[in-house]
Amino acid sequence: MNGFVELWRSTGLSNFEAGQVVMMLVGFLLIYLAIRKGFEPLLLLPIGFGAVLSNIPVAGIAEEGGLLSYLYFGIKSGMFPLLIFMGVGAMTDFGPMLANPKTLLLGAAAQFGIFGTLFGALALNLVPGLDFSFRDAAAIAIIGGADGPTAIYVASRLAPDLLGAIAVAAYSYMALVPLIQPPIMRALTTPEERLIEMSQLRVVSRQEKVFFPMVLLVLTALLLPSAAPLIGMFCLGNLMRECGVVERLSKTSQNELINIVTIFLGLSVGSKMSSHAFLRPETLGILLLGAVAFACGTAAGVLMAKAMNRFSENKVNPLIGAAGVSAVPMSARVANKVGQESNPHNFLLMHAMGPNVAGVIGSAVAAGVLLALVQ
């Protein structure tokens, strides 16, 4: 019965390429990490699943006309990451940052994770077999922003082929923050510094919270328009949250809308994880650089905090500098945890939320610089 022959020819078994098998394994690894190790499951599960789906032979789910090819348009147009950023804005409370604006500088310093990595990526061209263009390097560097939507937005604009690897690295290392940061934080601080207690934060008026997103948007429009889409949508979400008159829009954008877009975004990112794009030495470079990026960012944040203590009387605990990489709210929790190792009664969490959210702004600004200067 040549019907069976025909069918056999249409099976995966007879069409699998080694690369596809490997990529499906990678996909399942991501799913495993998401479910069993709790690695950013909301993103890594759909990404991993998307990787599996798009590497099924014959089906062509990620090819022209396949489901994922249609979903991918949401990334190509920038819509998915921007809508997620709006939802994140609607979930963000700038209170702690507004109460202690100085901490913004910690968020700024931590962006050294981005630009240091940029240099690192370019330097990796010295390694034979690795070849990163300037655009590639910039896209990889954004991993140091420790912010998912920003990374995906920038990567989809500068180096779509690396999108899969970059997104995977970004979310994986965000999940690994509790492993990467503490050693660096301990190495760069003295026991005395880790004991510093910070003064109670003042209450921030409703009004200030309502004004802030608008002020931020204006500054962006004036100084760095290339960051306007990211920061703009973020501010819209935050304004809807704080203004108090569009409760239902705010709720929807931080729940149903962001959930729907997250599923679609994850699947579409996964659809870029084809063997020819992912199974290259460059991917190892990206994973390596990602670790470097987080380390640099953490170190820069902590050192900045120490520097600030030189010049100001009311000291900040340098541990909260590490929260400047963003990776909200993980790195703030880490700062609090490490602080309590020295003094269990020292609650740094709210103080660490300041640099933490500042880091989000910081990396969006850095993204703007990259998008403006890298052609």
Add this chain to the structure above:
Amino acid sequence: MNGFVELWRSTGLSNFEAGQVVMMLVGFLLIYLAIRKGFEPLLLLPIGFGAVLSNIPVAGIAEEGGLLSYLYFGIKSGMFPLLIFMGVGAMTDFGPMLANPKTLLLGAAAQFGIFGTLFGALALNLVPGLDFSFRDAAAIAIIGGADGPTAIYVASRLAPDLLGAIAVAAYSYMALVPLIQPPIMRALTTPEERLIEMSQLRVVSRQEKVFFPMVLLVLTALLLPSAAPLIGMFCLGNLMRECGVVERLSKTSQNELINIVTIFLGLSVGSKMSSHAFLRPETLGILLLGAVAFACGTAAGVLMAKAMNRFSENKVNPLIGAAGVSAVPMSARVANKVGQESNPHNFLLMHAMGPNVAGVIGSAVAAGVLLALVQ
């Protein structure tokens, strides 16, 4: 470092045009009115924010390939206003109108606000510097419908360039109904008339409520197909609400779906508020005509009620005629409030809901006429 020069050239500061500055101020004014004065915040906040975003120089958020240019497709295709209209249908209870069908005539009369304004717009061509085509005039006239989605749907079909100004005028004046209507209502009614108490409304059977949307749809199909998209989606929403067997679809369409679409619709409307489209004398004309439209509609509704009292024994309180402009539920509340100034124990709210929802149908019908006869 010519990198800074390059960056300076890419800043907003070095690229702002006066027009963009002004439009951003207009956008912030709308946001202020939405948040501080409670002007239809669900729409005016996203619209205002969209206006700000789309006037940021360099970023090109509203230009080909920008986020808002993609969202705008939802208006161009008519999808956004129609989906919102479906949600509005799912929120509308036709009970009071079915209990006292006569009140439909009040909703009909109030549409004079539309056609009176049409003439007014054409007459404004007498003013040097103003130039409204027939299509423009029709698009502006629909402001008199005092119904957001209908206005946006018609304007996007007849005069996309005026969409921003028309939507802003429509929603602003809807918010101003409590200021515009009462003086007119008092001027056109005698104290005795304002004291008229109306008989308790009969209960309307579930069956009648289920049949009504289908009857309405059939009549529209037979007599005014050009109104079918608007009235059709409205009826679908209302049928889902009343039939009682698709609870989950009804709930979703009046909550998450309408919220998501509202955000997108607002932003896309804002994206049409470019300086060259908005900063023209015509805009002033539109704002003027909007006030005229609401005034005409209110007056016509009240006078119609008085006329009906001539020929029928069971009197209607002419104040509820003002609710015929729709602007649901604001104008019904206004009628109730003004009525209670004369007699605090006279509850007109439910009676006013009849003409109020009738006004929605009325303006959809009028929209159909405009779309059918204006080329």
Add this chain to the structure above:
Amino acid sequence: MNGFVELWRSTGLSNFEAGQVVMMLVGFLLIYLAIRKGFEPLLLLPIGFGAVLSNIPVAGIAEEGGLLSYLYFGIKSGMFPLLIFMGVGAMTDFGPMLANPKTLLLGAAAQFGIFGTLFGALALNLVPGLDFSFRDAAAIAIIGGADGPTAIYVASRLAPDLLGAIAVAAYSYMALVPLIQPPIMRALTTPEERLIEMSQLRVVSRQEKVFFPMVLLVLTALLLPSAAPLIGMFCLGNLMRECGVVERLSKTSQNELINIVTIFLGLSVGSKMSSHAFLRPETLGILLLGAVAFACGTAAGVLMAKAMNRFSENKVNPLIGAAGVSAVPMSARVANKVGQESNPHNFLLMHAMGPNVAGVIGSAVAAGVLLALVQ
């Protein structure tokens, strides 16, 4: 006033074609069945309404540029049925099936409803006036899968012109399962067989439930890639449900997302119900074949159960074989009900859920075969 003439020319009255009138009546019939008879209202109400809207003359709601033409893209791209299938996966509990895997064979046998109908459809070519191509026959056969999204997905790929009739038949007969199945079940079983009680199902570990969707996906990728889109999205939904770490994604995909897509899917299916596509003898053939399909599937399931009892010591009650057609959860309820006619203390519901969900997999596999072998 020739404006009235013009308007009269634009009315439905002066433009209706008999076919459109008939199709609107069909649409209202579907709405009636959905509301009054509870025929799968979630789907048949939007489908019926879509049929009404798309047959309104002049309005052209289903034609190029009309609302429904845009929505239909969601079916053409396969996105709507696949997203619904994801939601169904997120609602499905494979526990009962995993506890008693044998029942998968019942789900397999019931797919004879599909392939028997395929032959039947081809045989109908003997009837003068009927003309089914091989693709048509395959598309019609899938009705036997008793699974909405699968039917719509396959039909939209193999015979878009028949989509309306096929979807209507599929959902109507799913609603009629309580009428179609019992006689067949009684005819093919002895009173003794109907009394068989089945042993309590073992508890299935969380782990097994998490692994199953991935195992299923791998097998599909290896053996039947053409079924990968359907089974893949189904598995994604089920994995999100069972893994326990993406609660919010799972909830959204089985509530808001599936509701929104259901409204759109229903309307778009209705938009294919034009008179020239629906008012053909073939439609009668499809309705006839649909009944045949359900009957064949039911019979095959029951007979398979009896066959299995021949070769295994722990007996299954043949009534649960009827649940193999899927039509979740209706046919499982029917099996339980018929069983309790013989012995009111015999609870077959959970046992019937096994073949019931197996039937969903079975028809997705069958769909894969059809899509792979029918060009």
Add this chain to the structure above:
Amino acid sequence: MEASLSELLFAGVRLMFIGMTIVFLFLALLVWVIGMSARLMNRYSPEEPESMTAALGARDSGGEDENIVAVITAAIHRHLGK
């Protein structure tokens, strides 16, 4: 220019006249239809809540498929018989 303006204004008056007429006729018709159907319903099928509740998922409805088939057969004959 003036000429065209006066034409424009006349067209506006015309549309105003037509439009208000249509709106009134349409809603007046609606008033009548609502009245009629209310009367009919209360006469022939005085609100039976049980049927409505039944609608909420009961499937005890005999021979609905014949129902469909019948209607559509009729439909097709009427259609082909032209």
Add this chain to the structure above:
Amino acid sequence: MEASLSELLFAGVRLMFIGMTIVFLFLALLVWVIGMSARLMNRYSPEEPESMTAALGARDSGGEDENIVAVITAAIHRHLGK
């Protein structure tokens, strides 16, 4: 015409035969796999709820990055080594 029809019918029978075989084989295979994996799981990792709960957000998992890197390195070698 008749000829082609008979061919059509024969193709139908063939597809019916192939289709039912595939469906049965596939689901039978699934039965076997489910049985196997159930047995394997209960032997090697008898449901440890703590691990599942741990999955719900605990991040106390050492050296997962080496984990990734290792796997992917291996992957790439296998891939380039062809």
Add this chain to the structure above:
Amino acid sequence: MEASLSELLFAGVRLMFIGMTIVFLFLALLVWVIGMSARLMNRYSPEEPESMTAALGARDSGGEDENIVAVITAAIHRHLGK
């Protein structure tokens, strides 16, 4: 090749320098603006919660339309007056 690489590295250093400068300037400016606005607000409009609650739907705001018209008139004059 080497040459181009060294150029590449130099460009990287340059971008690092520029980028960090911008980020610092931007956020430092933000620090200053936040401080200023906080001070201004507490001086001129010390948080009046009633106004905020009023915002939640009260429409007792007189002459807002003149407000719009005024602003936009001004705007247009400024715009046309160029």
